[in-house]
Amino acid sequence: MLTGGKAEHVRAKPRVYTFLPEELWLKIASQFPLCDWVRASGTCNALHHMELDKIEEADIYTDSRNCIPGISAEHLAHNLQQLLRKAEHVHCMQLSPSYGLCYPAMLHLRHLALYLKEEYDSDLTFLQNLQEAENLHLSSVFYPLIMKVDTVPFLTANDWVAGGCKGPSQQPAPVCHEGL
Amino acid sequence: MCSVILRSSDGADHVVSQEAASLSKTVQSLLEELEAAKDGEESILIVPLPNVCDCTLRKVLQYCIQHTMSAQQVTEGPTPSDELKKREMEAWDRDYIMVSTDELYHLVMAAHYLNVPGLLELCxxxxxxxxxxxxxxxxxxxxxxxKDFEAPEEESIRCTNLWALVDEKEQAKK
Known part of the structure; x- marks a missing residue:
């Protein structure tokens, strides 16, 4: 972990933080939500070209800003998709709402929290292809999609009912599957 | 308890227990090398740390000493108050990390160089x-x-990241 000369603590030249090693920036990036990461990546070239594919343990999630005036869901989904493609090695992801992304193959994803706002086949396909899932936390307001969830090998419709979903008008409580 | 001396880049010596010093994996491996080389002599080991200044080293050691003490209290036997102690340590960590941006920068670099995982995570x-x-x-x-983007590149990044650049105040108004 020796960083050589760049680790010199020269008090006379403060605030030149581009010299933080990339691995430190990656550690820092793993601490905040995707939209903060996106904002930070717009600051300078060094952060913009950060290799997100090196992130292995990242809590990447979008926050509740799902209704941004003037920005279409397609625009949002497209850009999220680009980012997720770069961060395909993440172990942990919270996505709310799902936006119906064409998910990249996230073979290392072990912990997922997904809020399904609308019916998107891509969400089901994504769930069906999760190979390493250990913890899954799903919630949805869209009842028909919930009924389709029993096509996911490790989920059954009963799980969803147990989670509080009894009909289309009710918002289900999240379901947590552990040790799948 | 065995003590060691950690010497900062500006020559200041800090006497600290070997246990606390060993929270730094870099120091731990240096100590092992020094132990092997000292050939049975009973002198106190001096570890030079050329990449960490006195001020930052003080702060790092404050963390190491506190966490070593806390770990000792817990390992002496689990008690119902362990959870409380854990919460106290978390509160201590929160206070500890309330430093200026400059200090934080030096601290994270030191934690990285000294390889103190808990401190690195905290920074x-x-x-x-x-x-x-x-x-x-x-x-x-x-x-x-x-900002070292070319103008067209900056515009392209801005468009791509537009969804994340929405004014916080506008969001709050909504």
Whole structure:
């Protein structure tokens, strides 16, 4: 972990933080939500070209800003998709709402929290292809999609009912599957 | 308890227990090398740390000593108050990391060089907290980053990231 000369603590030249090693920036990036990461990546070239594919343990999630005036869901989904493609090695992801992304193959994803706002086949396909899932936390307001969830090998419709979903008008409580 | 001396880049010596010093994996491996080389002599080991100044080393050692003491209290036997102690340590960590951006920068570099995993995690969390919710301009100001994009590239990045650049105040109004 020796960083050589760049680790010199020269008090006379403060605030030149581009010299933080990339691995430190990656550690820092793993601490905040995707939209903060996106904002930070717009600051300078060094952060913009950060290799997100090196992130292995990242809590990447979008926050509740799902209704941004003037920005279409397609625009949002497209850009999220680009980012997720770069961060395909993440172990942990919270996505709310799902936006119906064409998910990249996230073979290392072990912990997922997904809020399904609308019916998107891509969400089901994504769930069906999760190979390493250990913890899954799903919630949805869209009842028909919930009924389709029993096509996911490790989920059954009963799980969803147990989670509080009894009909289309009710918002289900999240379901947590552990040790799948 | 065996003590060692950690010598900062500016020559200041800090006497500290070997246990606390060994929270740094870098120091631990240096100590092992020094132990092997000292050939049975009973002198106190001096570990030179050329990449860490006195001020930062003091702060790092404050963390190491506190966490070593806390770990000792817990390992002496689990008690119902362990959870309380854990919460107290978390509160201590929160206070500890309330430092200026400059200090935080030096601290994270030191934690990285000295390889103190807990401290490194804490510093990264501290820096992430400074960035969270801030505009790119604010992040630049806070960390002295220079906008070095070409104009067309900047526009392209701005368009791509538009969804994340929505004014926080506008969001709050909604």
């Amino acid at each position: 990264c969390e501290g820096i992430a907290n400074l960035i969270r919710g801030k505009s790119p301009e604010h992040v630049r100001q806070c960390f002295g980053l220079v």
